[in-house]
Amino acid sequence: MTKLEQDLTEMLEPAVEALGFELLGLEFVQAGRHSTLRVYIENEGGVSVDNCADASRQVSAILDVEDPITNEYDLEVSSPGVDRPLFKLAHYEKAQGEEVRVRTKLPQDGRRNFKGDLIAVSADMITLKIDGNEHFIMLSNIERANIIAKF
Secondary structure, three states, X not given: OOHHHHHHHHHHHHHHHHXXXXXXXXXXXXXXXXXXXXXXXXOOOOXXXXXXXXXXXXXXXXXXXXXXXXXXXXXXXXXXXXXXXXXXXXXXXXXXXXEEEEEEEEEEOXXXXXXXXXXXXXXXXXXXXXXXXXXXXXXXXXXXXEEOOOO
């Protein structure tokens, strides 16, 4: 998580929780002059389009006042979906036993993309089983991780 993403999480989490949702996490994706801020919310009863619209209005108002992002960006508020992203240690712990896709910030074992079963989680590392081999990945080196949906 970047410093900006961390600051945004701290800024937006109380407002999202006040609406009755958990701020699952967020991503700020820069693509030249066009950036996107994705905010993922969750609720035990599920998240509707109206819930996302309510959260979007609240988040947008805070961002307009605080103005933490200097360039233009699009705001997207959504549920995590079936391929839910993993942001926090608790998310990885809950996903143990699931198949996950992980992209690392820096190459590890000669690659940056991993797909395998999440078999263990510690305070600073996850263990993936890929083709019978265990791969240990530091949480600090994870750029993005998602559960792979099974149908």
